[in-house]
Amino acid sequence: MSRIGRMPVLIPQGVKVEMVSRILSVEGPKGKLSQMIHPDVEIKVENSTGIVTRKNDLKRTRAMHGLYRKLFDNMVVGVTKGFQKALIINGVGYRAEIQGKSLLLSLGFSNVVEYPIPEGLKIECESQSKVIVSGINKERVGQVASDIRSIRPPEPYKGKGIKYETETIRRKVGKTGVK
Numbered sequence: 321m322s323r324i325g326r327m328p329v330l331i332p333q334g335v336k337v338e339m340v341s342r343i344l345s346v347e348g349p350k351g352k353l354s355q356m357i358h359p360d361v362e363i364k365v366e367n368s369t370g371i372v373t374r375k376n377d378l379k380r381t382r383a384m385h386g387l388y389r390k391l392f393d394n395m396v397v398g399v400t401k402g403f404q405k406a407l408i409i410n411g412v413g414y415r416a417e418i419q420g421k422s423l424l425l426s427l428g429f430s431n432v433v434e435y436p437i438p439e440g441l442k443i444e445c446e447s448q449s450k451v452i453v454s455g456i457n458k459e460r461v462g463q464v465a466s467d468i469r470s471i472r473p474p475e476p477y478k479g480k481g482i483k484y485e486t487e488t489i490r491r492k493v494g495k496t497g498v499k
């Protein structure tokens with residue numbers, strides 16, 4: 321049995337979980353999320369816990385068991401606490417600012433890069449060099465943070481670019497000039 325899949329999902333007070341025709345809906349104080357569930361996986365809600373079970377022992381079904389348990393847990397955490405990713409902008413003259421419904425990034429290109437803020441997510445600039453992406457859907461928060469990072473990924477020589485707050489850049493030594 322899957323070690324991740326057999327763990328129960330704790331459902332806190334104020335969170336409603338519904339399963340209607342293979343669509344799992346979780347509603348909480350921060351919003352509502354829904355997810356289509358594979359037919360080989362079943363989710364039962366008893367008291368304040370959710371239990372994910374599988375119908376057979378095929379390799380694909382075993383993989384789905386752990387996956388859907390984690391997706392269910394992420395939905396519960398998302399509607400109660402939410403998720404966030406922090407990005408650090410490093411470089412001389414590199415900065416970010418919010419203007420209306422878009423994020424403006426000055427990253428050394430000839431023009432300012434304008435990134436539209438997606439619906440349902442919140443992007444804020446704590447300072448000119450720190451951008452925080454937050455929302456209730458973990459997948460969308462991670463994807464938007466990845467999209468912003470891909471505009472100017474960090475380079476290994478000086479470390480200039482956009483990186484995650486927890487990321488460490490492996491630095492390279494530059495060339496040594498022979499005189």
